[in-house]
Amino acid sequence: MKDVSPSRVFFKSLVLYGLVNLAFGFVNPPVGRLSIYNWLVPGRERVPYEREVEYYLGAHTIPVFEDMDAMYHSHILSRPKQPDEYRVVLVGDSSTWGFGLRPEDTQAGKITRLNLTTCTGKRIVAYNAAFPLPYVMKDLLIMDNVRAYEPDLYLWFITLDAFRNRTIFTDYFLEPYAERVLDLREKYELNHLDITDLSVPTFWQQTIIGQRSRLKKIALLQIHGFGWNATGLDYLYHGSTGLSQDQSESLLFELYKPGELQLDSLLFDVLDAGYAHAEDTPLLIVNEPIFVAAGKNKELRYNEYYPRWAYDEYVNYLDIFMEDRAYPYINAWDKLPSSEFTDSPFHRTPLGEKLLAELIAPELLDLACK
Amino acid sequence: MTILQVGVLALAAAGVGQLKRGRSLALLGASVFAIYWLQLPQQFVSLAFWLPTATLALTVSIWILVTPAEERTWRGNLSSALVISGVILLVDLNQFIGFEEVFMTTTPRLWMIGLALIFCAGLFAILIVYSKFRSLFLGTALLGILLIFVYLKSPELITNSFDLVYRLRGQAIPDTHYVLSWLGYSYMAFRLLHTIRDHQTGRLPSLSLGEYVNYVIFFPSFTAGPIDRAERFVQDLRSPSPVGDQEWIQAGKRFFLGLFKKYVIADTLALISINDILVEQVHSAGWMWFFLYMYSLRIYFDFSGYTDVAIGIARVMGVRLPENFAAPYMKPNLAQFWNSWHMTLTHWFRTYFFNPTTRALRSGKRHLPAVLVILVTQVSTMVLIGLWHGIAWGFVVWGLWHGVGLFIQNRWSELLRRRTMSPISPQRKLVLDAIGVFLTFNFVSLGWLFFTLSTPATAWRALLRLFGVAS
Numbered sequence: 001m002k003d004v005s006p007s008r009v010f011f012k013s014l015v016l017y018g019l020v021n022l023a024f025g026f027v028n029p030p031v032g033r034l035s036i037y038n039w040l041v042p043g044r045e046r047v048p049y050e051r052e053v054e055y056y057l058g059a060h061t062i063p064v065f066e067d068m069d070a071m072y073h074s075h076i077l078s079r080p081k082q083p084d085e086y087r088v089v090l091v092g093d094s095s096t097w098g099f100g101l102r103p104e105d106t107q108a109g110k111i112t113r114l115n116l117t118t119c120t121g122k123r124i125v126a127y128n129a130a131f132p133l134p135y136v137m138k139d140l141l142i143m144d145n146v147r148a149y150e151p152d153l154y155l156w157f158i159t160l161d162a163f164r165n166r167t168i169f170t171d172y173f174l175e176p177y178a179e180r181v182l183d184l185r186e187k188y189e190l191n192h193l194d195i196t197d198l199s200v201p202t203f204w205q206q207t208i209i210g211q212r213s214r215l216k217k218i219a220l221l222q223i224h225g226f227g228w229n230a231t232g233l234d235y236l237y238h239g240s241t242g243l244s245q246d247q248s249e250s251l252l253f254e255l256y257k258p259g260e261l262q263l264d265s266l267l268f269d270v271l272d273a274g275y276a277h278a279e280d281t282p283l284l285i286v287n288e289p290i291f292v293a294a295g296k297n298k299e300l301r302y303n304e305y306y307p308r309w310a311y312d313e314y315v316n317y318l319d320i321f322m323e324d325r326a327y328p329y330i331n332a333w334d335k336l337p338s339s340e341f342t343d344s345p346f347h348r349t350p351l352g353e354k355l356l357a358e359l360i361a362p363e364l365l366d367l368a369c370k
Numbered sequence: 371m372t373i374l375q376v377g378v379l380a381l382a383a384a385g386v387g388q389l390k391r392g393r394s395l396a397l398l399g400a401s402v403f404a405i406y407w408l409q410l411p412q413q414f415v416s417l418a419f420w421l422p423t424a425t426l427a428l429t430v431s432i433w434i435l436v437t438p439a440e441e442r443t444w445r446g447n448l449s450s451a452l453v454i455s456g457v458i459l460l461v462d463l464n465q466f467i468g469f470e471e472v473f474m475t476t477t478p479r480l481w482m483i484g485l486a487l488i489f490c491a492g493l494f495a496i497l498i499v500y501s502k503f504r505s506l507f508l509g510t511a512l513l514g515i516l517l518i519f520v521y522l523k524s525p526e527l528i529t530n531s532f533d534l535v536y537r538l539r540g541q542a543i544p545d546t547h548y549v550l551s552w553l554g555y556s557y558m559a560f561r562l563l564h565t566i567r568d569h570q571t572g573r574l575p576s577l578s579l580g581e582y583v584n585y586v587i588f589f590p591s592f593t594a595g596p597i598d599r600a601e602r603f604v605q606d607l608r609s610p611s612p613v614g615d616q617e618w619i620q621a622g623k624r625f626f627l628g629l630f631k632k633y634v635i636a637d638t639l640a641l642i643s644i645n646d647i648l649v650e651q652v653h654s655a656g657w658m659w660f661f662l663y664m665y666s667l668r669i670y671f672d673f674s675g676y677t678d679v680a681i682g683i684a685r686v687m688g689v690r691l692p693e694n695f696a697a698p699y700m701k702p703n704l705a706q707f708w709n710s711w712h713m714t715l716t717h718w719f720r721t722y723f724f725n726p727t728t729r730a731l732r733s734g735k736r737h738l739p740a741v742l743v744i745l746v747t748q749v750s751t752m753v754l755i756g757l758w759h760g761i762a763w764g765f766v767v768w769g770l771w772h773g774v775g776l777f778i779q780n781r782w783s784e785l786l787r788r789r790t791m792s793p794i795s796p797q798r799k800l801v802l803d804a805i806g807v808f809l810t811f812n813f814v815s816l817g818w819l820f821f822t823l824s825t826p827a828t829a830w831r832a833l834l835r836l837f838g839v840a841s
Contacts, residue, residue: 006618058647223641227648230657 025207031215032069035078036222041229043076045103046128048221048234059236060227065131066176066214068145074221077127077149086122086368089146091139092157094132095288095346098353100240102233103128105350107157110357111364119369126155134162135169136270137193140184141177143274147281153367154283155360156274159290159346160314161305163266164254165194174198176214188273192265240342245295247303253310261310263317275327282367284328286360287318289336289352291345303345330363332356371408371593373633379404379589380625380683387613387687394607395453397588397687398580402426402457404589406473409553413532413546419462419477421552425587426454427490428515432562433582434497435508436569441576442498450580459483512566515559522552524761554592556758560718561586565600567722575601581608590683594676596694597714603689610688621685628678631671639668646824649831655838662836665822666815670699673712699814702806704772704779707814715755724751744780749773759821764829768820775813 037043048061048071056062064070072078081087090096090108098106104113108128116124129146131138136158143154174181178200185193204210228234251258275283290311291303301307315333322329340352348356371379382404386396405422412418434442462477469475478486497507521527525548532548565582568574577585577600585603611617643665644658652658677694684691696710708716724747731743738746749770756769794802816836819829834840 003615004619006615006622009619009622057641057645058651220638220641223638226642226660230654230661231648231651233651 021207021209025203025210028206030069032064032067032071032218033073034218035070035073036225037074038076038079041225043079044074044228044234045076045109046097046106046234047071047075047131048224049097049132050235055236056224059234060224060231061234062217062220062224064214064217064221065173067218068142068177070218070221071131072129072146072149074225075127075129077129077146081150082123084122086118086124086152087150088124088126088153088155088364089129089143089149089151090126090155090157091142091146092130092288093134093159093162093346094130094344095348096130096157097128097132098130098235099132099344099347100235100237100342101348101350101353102235102237105353107155107353107357110350110353111155111360114357114361116361116365118365122152122368124364124368127151130157131173133169133173134159135166135173136162136267136274137181137190138169138173140270140274140277141174141181143277144180144184151281153364154274154278154281155364156283156285157288158271158285159288160253160311163263163268163270163314165192165267167194167197170194170197176201184273184277188269188276190267190269190273192267192269240347243291243293243303243338243341243343243345245293245298245338247293247295247297247301249297249300251300251307251309253305253307256310258307258309261313263313268317268321271321271327272325275325282328282370284330284360284363284367285322286356287315287329287331287333288346289332289334289340289348289356291338291341292334294338305345328363328367330360332359335359373629375408376629376679380679380686383590383683383687387610393610393687394580394584395449397607398450398584399453399457401584401587401589401592402454403461405553405587405592406457406461408593410549410551411474412550413548414535415474415476416478417550418474423458423486425552425554425558426458426583427493429558429562429583429586430454430490430579431493431497432511432566433577433579434494435504435511436565436574436577437579437582438576439498439501441578447579450578450583453580454583455487508566508570512563515562515566518552519555519559520761522550522555523757523759554587557592557595557597558586560597560715561600563722564597564718568600573601575604577604588684588689590680590687590689591691594673594680595712595714596677596680596692597718598692602692606689611685611690613686613688617685621682623682624678624685625682628675628680628682630675631678632675636668636672636675639664639671643668644819644822644832646828649823649828649835652835655836658832658836662815662819662832665818666699666811669818669822670695699811700807701810702803703783704775704810704813705783707810708772708776715758719751719755723754724748727751741781745777748776748780752776756821763826764820764823767826767829768817771817771820775817 047063049063050056050059050061064074077089088108088111090111096107098109101109103109106128108126111124111126114124118124127149129142131142139156139158139162143156175198178198181193181198182195182200184190185195201210208215253261271285274285290306292298293301293303299308302311311333315331319331322331336348336352336355340349340355341347342349379400382400386393386400389396405425406419409418409422412421461473462480462483464473465475465477465479467475500507521531528548528550532550533543536543565574565585581604582600584607585598585600588598588603591598613621642661644661648661649658652661674695681691681693692714694713694715696713698707698711701707701710727750728743728747731738731746732740750773752771752773753766753769755772756765756767759765759768816833819832820826823829823832831840
């Protein structure tokens with residue numbers, strides 16, 4: 001055998017690895033689109049997500065928020081649209097994603113199971129594209145991304161909490177899409193969007209070394225596909241202890257005291273951007289139901305999240321905002337009994353989802369037939 | 371071990387391998403440091419310091435017992451003693467240095483180290499001065515090593531003892547699952563027992579303190595084997611194989627192959643390997659088989675990957691560790707599987723348990739039938755191998771599974787040997803071998819259920835589901 005010099009092997013490997021890294025950085029290939037879902041294993045009914053790392057294994061999932069291609073290529077939404085299908089895409093937070101619910105019991109699942117048909121005879125099929133963060137800018141970004149999957153209608157679930165600027169979400173969710181976020185901000189003049197901490201990834205962050213975490217997650221997401229296929233589970237169902245009807249005396253909404261919440265400085269302009277961005281595709285906004293407590297201090301707070309003063313201000317503001325613009329809108333905040341909430345003032349029971357779906361259905365059909 | 375730790379150890383090994391002089395001492399220093407560095411944090415924080423220290427104290431004590439007086443001279447062993455004490459002191463001084471990333475900074479106070487050193491010196495002195503009681507000491511050491519082993523492998527004993535400590539301290543018992551992991555004890559115990567037994571039978575060569583401690587805590591193989599033999603290891607240590615270019619290439623290949631097997635293949639397969647949750651979640655027999663096979667592959671790539679890494683690292687220091695795996699899943703029968711799976715472990719059990727037990731049973735006054743001797747020795751050996759992994763019913767059943775399997779295969783082979791007079795054609799042998807590989811792989815895979823699932827009841831449920839008997 002020909003003698004090989006270890007130092008040459010080492011040097012060549014290093015050079016080759018460096019070149020591959022540079023090439024990857026320049027080309028930035030859409031690795032997230034390589035997916036075993038929807039051909040080797042069935043697509044997921046919602047994007048992969050789990051809060052706790054220790055549950056990834058049992059939930060057959062891993063969140064890949066850094067790569068929307070990977071998220072939605074693992075989703076049934078990326079399947080080709082059938083000719084007789086009217087595609088409704090849902091965006092929103094954890095309540096739309098369906099914490100504590102099986103995929104079929106989420107809002108998308110319930111709408112599909114209503115077996116609605118449009119006036120042209122198309123089947124209404126709802127897709128759960130929500131990612132469990134209450135943040136409207138994230139929803140706009142998702143709407144921008146899922147346009148590629150030919151939605152016929154967007155259903156956007158909102159709540160007061162989603163309109164606040166939060167650095168943690170900028171770092172966490174928006175950062176990987178910084179360039180696109182800046183484009184959208186400029187295009188729709190989203191002046192309230194705080195981008196102080198948003199930085200566009202450098203070239204080095206786009207190399208294999210810089211992207212190693214994302215690439216690993218994409219690979220692991222494919223592996224989890226086998227568990228998903230075998231069990232049909234994408235979430236560990238922990239059960240719920242229910243919510244207390246009694247509330248605290250606190251009047252705080254996050255750090256805001258009564259009178260301090262400047263609603264016109266929140267991200268309501270993102271709703272305008274959403275309608276503009278949807279263009280000809282109808283967009284229906286739903287102010288999602290919240291748990292309304294009936295026990296101690298019920299006159300001070302609706303629930304652990306919202307004191308009455310803040311939420312009432314928000315609802316009034318939203319009603320006027322939507323009415324002024326004549327946007328299709330359902331204000332469903334008080335439309336569910338408190339018994340239909342589970343572990344948070346937003347998370348609903350399967351029956352709660354069904355009731356909400358039935359509430360939305362007429363407006364949805366109306367929009368679909370326009 | 372994290373991949374970073376493996377990388378650092380590999381670099382350390384490369385450095386040690388390049389030394390022209392003092393290689394053995396440098397290796398000793400690296401190994402002593404590694405056992406502290408790799409030790410996991412413990413429920414009682416200071417144990418992360420005292421457990422590696424106990425490893426060293428135990429090793430030195432056994433060295434005193436198995437080494438002739440003329441070999442235990444200061445002149446021959448002072449430098450090694452200084453290196454060992456120096457590293458212990460250095461690690462303890464981290465409370466002043468503050469390298470928290472390397473080791474904890476809450477190391478015991480210096481006066482405690484002083485007391486420990488005085489205690490150890492007293493112990494060593496007793497072992498040396500009262501050498502006429504050496505047999506008693508050796509017997510006690512043998513028993514002690516086994517008792518510690520039983521303790522470390524029994525979650526119940528650990529829980530009870532920890533609860534007792536909390537009670538004695540007057541503290542509330544925490545609502546946590548206790549973990550006591552004494553780094554490398556399982557493998558260290560094998561090495562110590564081997565030297566004690568070989569000393570008792572006069573087969574152990576004389577080893578200096580440095581050689582002996584290096585053998586027991588050799589850092590590439592300390593945590594996951596292979597289990598080398600002292601006489602072979604020390605040959606390499608005394609005259610290491612030259613580490614030329616080709617050796618570097620081979621070592622590098624082995625090392626990177628091991629890393630890939632362990633950290634890429636095995637860790638990925640871990641996500642789709644059978645576990646307690648999947649047994650409850652999966653309701654299709656086909657998928658159950660899939661996850662079971664993935665576990666079989668995962669455990670192979672995990673163990674053999676670690677072995678490759680250890681062999682690769684050792685090789686750049688001129689030490690050729692024994693092989694541990696030889697394509698075990700390609701073997702046509704269970705006996706051959708066990709001759710190629712974790713080979714150094716099975717070799718150890720064969721040498722120190724199976725063969726002596728067989729001899730004892732066959733040479734006893736009551737002449738036992740050969741078949742019964744085979745059954746007893748094979749089953750007991752495999753049950754002991756099972757218990758080595760942990761004292762739990764699952765490991766006992768796993769041992770029984772293999773023990774009985776080996777016995778049945780032994781009888782079947784015997785029957786075939788008697789009946790088959792004419793030689794088998796190559797084509798027929800190929801077909802028979804393929805069937806044998808398939809059956810052996812599946813038998814071994816089914817056995818893993820008892821090994822990996824938390825209880826035999828869960829394993830039994832999984833077994834039924836695999837065959838579509840239970841939903």
